[in-house]
Amino acid sequence: MLTLWCCQSPDQAAWTALTACPGRSKPGANPVVRAGESNKPPVERLALCLTETGKPQPGAQLTGRAPRVPGCRGSRPCALPLCARPSLRAAGRPAERAGHGLPPAARRALRGGPGPGGRRGPGGLGLGPPAEPCPAARRPPCRAHCRRQCRRSGTGAGFGAAGEAAGSGSAEGTAGGRLGVSGPRRPPLRSPAARRGPGPAGRPRPPSSLLPPPRLPAVGPAAVPDSPQPRRCCGPAFVRQEPSRHLIPLPREVAFYCPLRAPRFVSLFPPARLSLAAARLTLLPLASQGKGHGKQILVLGLDGAGKTSVLHSLATNHVKRSVAPTEGFNAICINTEESQMEFLEIGGSESLRSYWKMYLPKVLLLIYVVDSADHARLPVAKQLLHQLIQNDSTLPVVVLANKQDLEGAFCITDIHDALALSDLGDERKMFLIGTHVAEDGSEISSSMKDAKELIAQLVLEAQ
Numbered sequence: 001m002l003t004l005w006c007c008q009s010p011d012q013a014a015w016t017a018l019t020a021c022p023g024r025s026k027p028g029a030n031p032v033v034r035a036g037e038s039n040k041p042p043v044e045r046l047a048l049c050l051t052e053t054g055k056p057q058p059g060a061q062l063t064g065r066a067p068r069v070p071g072c073r074g075s076r077p078c079a080l081p082l083c084a085r086p087s088l089r090a091a092g093r094p095a096e097r098a099g100h101g102l103p104p105a106a107r108r109a110l111r112g113g114p115g116p117g118g119r120r121g122p123g124g125l126g127l128g129p130p131a132e133p134c135p136a137a138r139r140p141p142c143r144a145h146c147r148r149q150c151r152r153s154g155t156g157a158g159f160g161a162a163g164e165a166a167g168s169g170s171a172e173g174t175a176g177g178r179l180g181v182s183g184p185r186r187p188p189l190r191s192p193a194a195r196r197g198p199g200p201a202g203r204p205r206p207p208s209s210l211l212p213p214p215r216l217p218a219v220g221p222a223a224v225p226d227s228p229q230p231r232r233c234c235g236p237a238f239v240r241q242e243p244s245r246h247l248i249p250l251p252r253e254v255a256f257y258c259p260l261r262a263p264r265f266v267s268l269f270p271p272a273r274l275s276l277a278a279a280r281l282t283l284l285p286l287a288s289q290g291k292g293h294g295k296q297i298l299v300l301g302l303d304g305a306g307k308t309s310v311l312h313s314l315a316t317n318h319v320k321r322s323v324a325p326t327e328g329f330n331a332i333c334i335n336t337e338e339s340q341m342e343f344l345e346i347g348g349s350e351s352l353r354s355y356w357k358m359y360l361p362k363v364l365l366l367i368y369v370v371d372s373a374d375h376a377r378l379p380v381a382k383q384l385l386h387q388l389i390q391n392d393s394t395l396p397v398v399v400l401a402n403k404q405d406l407e408g409a410f411c412i413t414d415i416h417d418a419l420a421l422s423d424l425g426d427e428r429k430m431f432l433i434g435t436h437v438a439e440d441g442s443e444i445s446s447s448m449k450d451a452k453e454l455i456a457q458l459v460l461e462a463q
């Protein structure tokens with residue numbers, strides 16, 4: 001059971017909603033969102049974000065669906081777009097991305113249909129670039145034109161909704177065009193997705209914005225097969241996509257991890273060389289490849305907290321516990337479709353802690369990992385965290401309360417108190433997520449996936 005407090009600022013509310021979305025957890029782990037719960041709940045895992053006052057705040061509207069984002073005037077609940085993976089991919093607040101609170105014309109434009117003045121929107125709901133308009137883009141919709149093309153192709157295979165619907169300006173059709181294309185089609189009329197041709201075994205491909213980069217097919221353990229789609233000639237049934245199609249979360253790994261661009265552990269500095277490396281901040285592993293650009297995510301925490309294990313798991317989406325302590329740095333790059341996340345772990349042993357603060361000015365985000373079962377050293381972890389960020393009042397921090405699988409582990413409300421997170425400033429974005437790196441499971445836990453998505457989103461926002 002997951003209890004969750006709502007945060008007040010729109011961005012944080014979005015995250016709250018994301019974490020609360022019942023559709024995103026595994027069966028059996030669906031969070032039950034309850035308003036007003038203030039005592040220690042019987043949590044298995046609990047996501048907590050802090051309000052601007054730094055205190056947990058009972059959510060006013062949390063009754064099983066995500067709260068409406070302030071300012072939203074849309075007729076649909078904000079929870080739906082927030083559940084949709086595509087909505088995560090666009091910039092801006094989720095409510096804006098879904099078009100809530102905007103006039104109808106602007107909403108149409110946002111979804112990819114013609115907006116005011118007939119201009120097309122940016123491909124709303126984060127589904128990527130708008131489908132290419134049908135050359136016969138006129139009203140009424142160019143269904144006859146599409147039929148002609150299908151007849152010419154001689155196969156009757158799906159021309160897809162892209163051209164037709166885009167021409168018609170229908171929001172459903174536009175999104176559907178990106179979702180469903182299959183079979184041969186006439187080159188000038190192809191949507192971007194159609195240009196790539198049919199998916200494996202003739203199956204259609206998911207929207208282009210949710211695929212790994214071109215020429216990098218989603219294969220390997222992280223790849224999830226595309227969902228089957230009907231192959232048929234364009235017609236009303238195909239053109240009119242169910243609205244829920246917009247909201248089907250696509251496979252996580254396809255969206256967030258490109259398996260062919262494998263994560264790389266770049267460098268391990270032996271302690272003897274550490275001072276030299278530390279003296280040359282600009283020559284750190286990733287920065288030395290010209291890709292640092294201040295986008296690094298710093299991963300810190302006491303020795304044995306599980307930093308390396310967490311990083312391995314985030315990078316590979318599969319559980320892998322670290323067996324050796326990090327004696328220096330550990331740098332790993334995780335490529336997503338939208339960004340490259342460069343993580344830098346610095347070992348947590350006493351001799352290395354003095355180097356932590358040197359990297360802070362360069363980072364976008366701090367991930368602080370604590371061992372939830374190591375009660376004795378939580379005060380040390382707290383002291384180091386407070387010292388670290390006391391001079392940077394806006395640096396976003398994600399605290400991972402790791403090893404939640406251990407019997408004696410503190411639940412995250414205890415961790416919150418033990419680390420005195422409410423004293424860490426009102427301005428910064430701060431998140432606390434319980435995680436564990438299971439030994440037996442092959443895939444990472446849902447809490448770890450939540451953490452990964454949160455980190456990706458924070459990095460996008462910070463850039």
Ligand SMILES: Nc1nc2c(ncn2[C@@H]2O[C@H](COP(=O)(O)OP(=O)(O)OP(=O)(O)O)[C@@H](O)[C@H]2O)c(=O)[nH]1
Pocket residue numbers: 301302303304305306307308309310321322323324325326327346347348349369402403404405406435436437438
């Ligand atoms: N039970 C349990 N053990 C974990 C978990 N995560 C990591 N471990 C174990 O904790 C030990 C330390 O993990 P590391 O990932 O090396 O810890 P670290 O924070 O990188 O440590 P340093 O590199 O020394 O700073 C290893 O034996 C891991 O197998 C977890 O979620 N649950």
Ligand SMILES: [Mg+2]
Pocket residue numbers: 307308309322324325326330345347
């Ligand atoms: Mg380590």
